[in-house]
Every structure is written in C-alpha cells, then in structure tokens.
Amino acid sequence: MGKKTTHKFKAEVSQLLDILVHSLYTNKEIFLRELISNASDALEKARFKSQAEGAEDELAPEIRITCDADAKTLTVTDTGIGMTRDELMSNIGTIAHSGTAELAKLAEEGKESLDSLIGRFGVGFYSVYMVSDKVEVTTRSMAEGAKALTWTSDGRTDYKLQELDEDRPHGTEIKVHLKDDEASQFTNTAHIKQVVKKHSNFINFPIFVGDERVNTIQALWREPKFQIKPEQYAEFYKFLTFDPDDPFETLHTSVDAPVQFNALMFIPKRGDDPFGLGRENRGLDLYVRRVLIEKQNKDLLPEYLGFIKGVVDTEDLPLNISRETLQDNLLMRKISSTLVKQVLDHLAKMTKDDADRYAEFWRAHGELFKAGYMDFLNKDKFAGLVRFNSSALDDDTGLTSLADYISRAKEDQKEIYYAYGPSRQALGLSPHLEVFRRKHLEVLYLFEPIDEFVMDALREYEGYALVSAEHADMDKLDKFEDVEKAERPEALSDEQKTELDHLLKRIKDVLGDAVTEVKASTRLSESPVCLANPDGNVTSSMDKIMRVMSKDTSIPKKVLEINPDHPLIRNMLTILEKDENDPFIEQAARQLYESALLLEGYLTDPHALVGRVQDLLTKSSGWYVAAEK
Template structure:
C-alpha cells in the first residue's frame, strides 16, 4: 500500500541536458554501475560517521552493497544499507537536474563544448548515467532519521519524475532499480557480467559488494592499510593480482602523503621487464583511484615514461573530476602527485643502490633501457645521474660502475669523465680511440646502448667533472699524465723521415681521394695503424650513425684518417714509398687501412673488396715469406 504520488515536471531544457550528459560525456556505458556503487559507498560512509558521532544511535544493520539482476523483469538493482534520504534530500540530490541553473548549463554547454568538463563539475549528476542503459528507473530510499518515511522516486529521465511516500516497512538505505533498454540486456543482463564490471572498477571499495550471494570485492585495498599491519606475503599476493606476474617484485613502495596533495600509493618494481617482446610499450601507467573507486586504468600522467616499469595504484580524495570520471579536470593536482611520486621512486632506488647493490644490479639489468630515458628529466637530473650505471675499462666482469665510483678513483688533477661507445669489451680492446687511455691508465666508461649517447649529451657534467667522449679528448689534458713505455717501441723518426712520412700521408690522401677529408699523422695512436675521426671534432662516431639512421642515410661519411707513424705497417710503407712512391703496395695498403677502420667503426656495408684485398696481400706475403725461408 502506498501513499499519494506527486508528479514534478522537468523544465523544457532538461531533455536536452540529459542528452548532453548521456551522449556527449560518457563513452563507456558500463560506468553507470561504477557510479551507483560509488554513491552507495558514500552513503555507507556517511552512515558510519553518523553512528560514530552519535553514541545513542543504535544500529545493527550490516553495512553492505547488494547488486542483483532479475531475469524476468530485466532489471538491475543496486541496494545499500547506508544513510538513506528524506523527501527533501531526494529532491535536492537526485532532483538537482531540475533546478534553475540547468537552463544556464544547457545554454553554456551548447555554446562552448570545450568547456563542458568545467561546467559539468557544478552538477551532481553522476547518478543520471543510468539513463544510458535504462528505459526508466525506480529509487526507493529511507533515511536513518527517526519518523522519516520511505520515499520512492520514478523517472524515465525525459519529462518528469514522480515522488511517493512508501508506507511499507523498510530499513534505512537506498535501492536503485534499473529497467534495462532492450539493446542493453545482452551487455549487462547477468550476474557474471555485473561481477566482471565490479571487479574492474570497484574491486577495492571498503564495504562488501554482494552479487548472487557471493562477495565480489575480496581483494583488500592494501594501500589504505597501515604499513606495520601488512606482511610481505600480502604485498606479493597483491602484486600478482595486479600484474599476473608469477615472480615477486624486486621492491615495494607503500606511500602515504598528506601535502601538497593527499594520496596513498602502492607501487612495485618488477623483477623483469614485463614487456617481453617489446611489442607492448604503450601498456604502462598507474591505476588511479578516488576513494577506492577506479577512475582511470593506466594513467600515464602519474609517473614519467622513464619510470613506466613501475606497477601499482594511486588513490586520492582530493582530485576534482568531471561527471563521467573519464577525464580529469585539474591537471595541477595530478602534476603535484606526479612530482611527489617521482621523487619517492628515485629516492627508493637510491636507497637500494646504496644498501643492496646486488638487488640494484637486478633492477638495472631488467629496466635500464627504459630508465635511461630519464635524461630529459631536468628537475631530477642529479638524482637520475647518480643512479646510472656503466661497464668500464677498470670494472670487473659484469660489475656496475657509477659516476661516483669513477670520480673516486680518478687521477689527481683529472676533471673529466671519459666515455666511449663500443659493441663489447672485446671491441673496446681493439678501439684505436682508447689506446692513449690504456697507455696512461685512465678509466673509460663503456656505452653499449644507443640511448647512452643522448644520456651523456644531456647530463654533460657531474659535480666538478665534465663528461667527454674519449675520441675527442683534449691531448693537452692527457699529456700531464705519465704514459707506460712499450718495450718494443720503434726508434723515433729522424727529421728526414718525418718529412717522408708527411709526404706518405699526402700520397695516401691522393690515393683515397674524396673518401677521406684528410690524412695526417696521429699524436694519440700507439698500437693501431690508424683511426678515423670527424673533421669537425664534435659529433661522436656513434651519434653520427644514429643521426644517419634517423634520416635513413646509408652513405659512408667522409672522415679524417690519422695514421700511426710508429706502427710497423706504416714504417714498411714508408720504406717502400722512399724507393717507389707509386708502388702498388702503397695503394693497396692505403685502401685496406681505410676499409679496416670503416669496418671497426661499423660503416663498411660491403666487405667484398676488403676480403679480396686481404687475400691478395696474404698471397704476396706468403711468397715473400717462402723466399726468406729458403734463404734462411
């Protein structure tokens, strides 16, 4: 039995307003259930607060949320045992749509679509997302206040709504009965489908959500719990639930911040790069919650991309949202959260690097390539550079070297950190650019990844030290350090031989033509016969290759060839040159030296000529050696 029903007409523009809300704002129709669960959770929170505020309020009703699908009626009902509403509160809360400001809203929204998010923030109309999926809606509610009658609200969201006082007995709380549109039944018409939506969007709501007699939200929101109450096993279980990774994380960060913005976060450093094949680079970001309700999966603004290996959740109560909760109104708050989180993550990595180098080595092996992209984070450059690790000429196999390690063992008066891009440690031992550093016992950092070049270019300085590419090191700065003497060093060239060597260099330039910019005698080489350098002396060979690859330029660059006047091959070429400047061996050796150097630099695309020349030289050398053996 019910009391008299009152009918309230919506204003003429309400139909237009609802059309804007339903069709313009919401892109994912399943969020209607998220909105209703969030409203139910708020109602339960208010009831709990009322009980705590009034000791005389005797209430034994369990705080729960019930969701049910009725196959016969084709309805979804969401019921809570929360604080409920009086008639006046119903009209104020879910009748807000009819207030006088709606006309102004429609006017402004129609005139300026780009300001819709800002405008919608003035209206508490998340409830009205249910009209995306329903023909009509029936709300029944009863306030916790004594002597307040239960109220029924009915509307199709078009022209009017009806209010009725219900005389039947009813506990405090609210139920929302949604009569599904015909085309929505297949999408939402089963308990299993409703469970899936709840698990996706409302899994961490603190109150039990019951569907079909089963509690759906069984995973606790650990980030809201005190750290001292949580065991490591719980963190690991939550991580596996979040990522489906069978291995426990390297590190767990449980963060609670009150200023400049209040939020809780639970972050994890995976043991391995979860993007195994490198085909899923866009699958990153932290899950953003507001009061335990998922607002955005994989939000990419909460951490910079170079920390995209981090997995976890962030939950805040301070974040203003638009009605759909699909876009965020105030990026300033997101920016503050991001700044704080970034510092927290970098600080934790610093702690690991200092306290547990073995664990940090695991992190570096798994995530270094992504992490190195942080060279563009100018605000955190000092922290970032302190976390970088390299191989080096003085490192033991598989050991990691930091800038601090390097500077702590640098030579007295050395104010440079030298680095070189190499393919491997074996390649570094053959690199002609590094000979002078071996001779003077100066450490060189080895770079293996192309991004390392950009890292060094961006950082440039570490404390009082300057980062310098080894191939362009200043000889004056290196000369002050003592060199080790080679036992088999040849006698220095006489003044006449120096002139002849200069003439040989000119002849080699004539033979090689435009393939080289210049041929000159090196002041740095001791073991290798020659090396190639850029004429301008600025861009490293590796950076040049990167630029060419980006521009799809496959041409071989024109470089300056520096020759080692003390190398046995050049001394032999000099002796032949003095006898016959046009001897075939001079031309053959000049081309062989150039192509060998290009091969070491990674520029030689076609090695056929080089191989043929080696075979020709071996044939001749074999003949000469056989003759010598006969005479011997």
C-alpha cells in the same frame, strides 16, 4: 499507501536526459559505477551519523546488487543514510551544477566520452537512463520519524513521488528497468561482477552480487604500513598485475602536502620489453576515494619509470574528472612530481644499502630507466642512479656508477671518459682507446645507442666533464705516465720526418676527397691508422645514429690519423724513399683506409678490401716461402 504526486523535471534535467537517451556511447557500464559510488557515500554518511550520535547502527553496512532476467531489472540496494522527501527532490530532481547547455554542445561535437562528462556536471545518477526506460528509487532516511518514499520516472519529462506506509530499514534501493537491448548484458551476474571489480573493487564497504561478495581484496594503500605483511603486498601485486612472481620492491606512501594522496607502487622482478608491447602496458591506476577513475594513467609517472606498477588514490580530485582535464590538472602535476621524487629517492637508498640488489634492478629495468636523460628537473638524481660497464671491470656484466668512476680516477684527472661500441671485445680493440690502455685510464663502455644521448644530456657529474675517448684532449692525457711501455722504434730522423710528410701527402692524394685530412697521430701505439671526426664534437657513434635517423647511407668524410711508429708505416716510408710511385703505397693506403672504415662500421662494400687482402696474402706467402729456403 500515501498520496502519489507528479513533478516536472527542471528544464536543464530534461535536456540532459534527452542527450543521454539519444546519444550513442560505448561505455554504458559506468552507470553501475555511479550507483555504487552514491551507495558508498550514503554508507559513509550513515557511519558518520552513528558515530556522532554515539549510537550503534543495527544494520550492517553493505551494498547488494541483484538481477532478474525475466523481469529485466537490476537492483542496487544500500543500508546507508537514505533520503528525506526534500533530499530526494533536491538530489534527483535537479542538477547540482549548471552547464547542461555546454554538456549538450560537447556531446554533439563528440569531443568527450559520457563517463568523463558525468562527473564534471554532477549528474552521475542520470547515467542510468543510458540503459533504462524506467527507474524506481525507494528510500528511507535515518532521520527520526522519516517515512519511506518511492521516486519513479521514465527519464523523459517528469517524475512521481509517493510516500509508503510500510516500515523499511533505512537506506536506498534503486530498481533499474532495463531496455530490451541492454537486459541480457546487465542481468548477467558474471558480467556484473566483472564491472564491479573493474570500477569499484576497492569501495570500503562489502559489495554483494547475489549472495557472493565481489570486492574481497582490500585497498591496502589505505591501511597503515606497519599493519601490512609482505604476503599481503604480494597478494595485492599479483591481483593487480597477474605476475606470478612476488614484487621486487614495494613503495607504500601516504602524502599530506602539497596534495593529499596514498600510493602503493611496486617494482617487478622482470622488465617489460621497452620497445615492444610493454611500452603501452604502463601507468598507475588512478582512484578517487577508492573509485577507479583511469586504468594505467600515463601522466602520473614519466615513461622511463614505466616499469613501476601500482595505484594512486586521492581525495582532492573531483570524481570522474575528464581525461582532458586530468592532463592539465595542477594537482595531478603535483602528485606526479612527488611520486617521481619518491621513486628516485627509494632507488638512491637502494644503491647505498645494497649495491648488489640495485645491480639486479638495473639489469631488469636499466634499459628503460636510461630514457630518464630527458628528465632535466631530476638530472642530478638520474645521474647518480645510471650505470655502465667499464674498462676497470672484469666482464660485460659488471656495472659501475659515475661516482665509482670518480673514486678510481687518477690525481689531477677531471674528466670521465667513455666510448661506445657493440661489445666489450670490440672496445678492447678500439684504436681510440689505445692511449687509455697504455696509461691505465678508465673508460666507461657504452653498449646501447641511448647511452650516447645520456652522456650528451648529462655533460658533467660532480665537477667532472663527460668526454668521449675519441675527443680526449691529448695534452691532458700526456700528463699521465704510460704504465704499459710499448716497444717503440727509434725516433724519426729529420730526413724521415720530411719523408713522413711526403707519405701523408701521398696517401691523401690516393684517397682524395674520401678523407678530409691525413695527419700523424699521437694517440695510437698498436694500430697503424684510425679515423676521427673532423669537427671534434660529434662522436662516431652519435654520427652513425643521426645518419640512421635521417636515412643517410653515405660514408662520412673523416680525418685519417697515421701512427708513425707502426712497422707498416715505417716500411711504407722505406718504400716511398726508393720509389714514390711504387704501387704498394697506393694499395696499402686504400687497404688501411677501408680497414679503418670496417672497424668504424661504415664499410658497405667489402669486395675491394677482400680482393686486396687476397692479393697481399698471395704475394707475402711467396716472399715468405722464398725467405725460408
């Protein structure tokens, strides 16, 4: 045995060790991640040295972890490059970067977790003292003539160095003497395997816990795409997500600029519930040189692409970068913008190559994807990918793009019309769409509240304005001929026109402040009345959404539009001519208004309406019986 010498830690090391030992941190398992990362670096250096010298290393590159419950020890051994005496003192006797005073301040304030601090200050090895009261490091360098050395310390004020006479293979062995309260946890091989799989599963060298290799799934994202078979992608996807199905789509990419990274992303066949637990179960796993930095990072992809599962691995980020720094990191933003572009381009290619397949994607993930209306940087790409049902389709499962709508638009039509409703059937009966049905003008059907926000954000597409059907400019619609000719009564005489003005005023008097105005409509052909927003900007459906958000339960005041050609309105005109105070006028006015409210979804108390219907049915049945005699 060589002479044993004692060396004091530098002042900042002692201060750091005191912080580690006396602070309470929950994620103590990261010490093992740090030791494995150091071992992996040593193995990479050994491989590089062997290749540079043209000599083949006799030792197989590997990392071994063994536990001894009786001795309360955990040992991590690698066959890497090892350390000389000077390297040992330099690497473990001092801290690579200054800043321990700042570290002490942050730790006391509790602003950051230890696992994020460690990487920032280059002190990964020292994390072992969270679980240990003594550490022995035995190492022999690959350098010619290097002697084996042992470094020993209790992590307080000093460390001991001793040169060994024994002939050892090159590499490093770190024996951790565990504290009593940590021994049971970190001598449990099942727990050790779990920690290795969580943090270090894709390290490039075999990791053995006992005699069992733990990291059996290779880091596919690092492999050339042309060498990987679909079943390998499927195996990796299932390992990552626990989804029993194969992935719907796979995106494997390697980027060199503006930042270097590899990514392997998957689109699942089914979507998570975007308004349930699935919203939190999103994000890509972020690795730095195969070491997991953050599980399900929420910043790499925006929420509307949250259905994407996968991993991103970069060389350019510092290992163990803190979460706070991650969020503000310029490289992260560059990676994010590149990933978003790649996903959107992949989806755009799918729309061109296989529309049916894209429709399958949309039905699984479209509801979440529509939240992309807030991504203004990618507004045009988003607009090309969004899908809706339409009056031009045969059922409520059909989908059309804005581009498809334009391809079917009439000559001189420069608007894309849309309407919101609870179902295709409801929209098929909407009074606001009668003019569109009459002229065979296509209307996009919106079934979800978010669709309104999508349209409001997009505003236009390829030079076509997105216009709500209820706000359509009738002058623009008039230039298109009626395809379906409705049977219309004779035009109103001048006397009847005067009487119509009288009727509109009478209905306004009956309804009072419940409506802002009563006027003749040019859009209606089948219904007697409809309600329209007075400002002409906010749609009825958007108004409803805003009222729900502000918890406003009042009934909005709208314009009541009357169809002068409807038989009921013509009958009311006849009745008014005979007796303007006939109670039927008031009864019909209230009934028409409340029926319109009911169609719009605003009628909260239907009792008056039901009573009126029953009274009218009773009277009309009596007239019907008398007429049949």
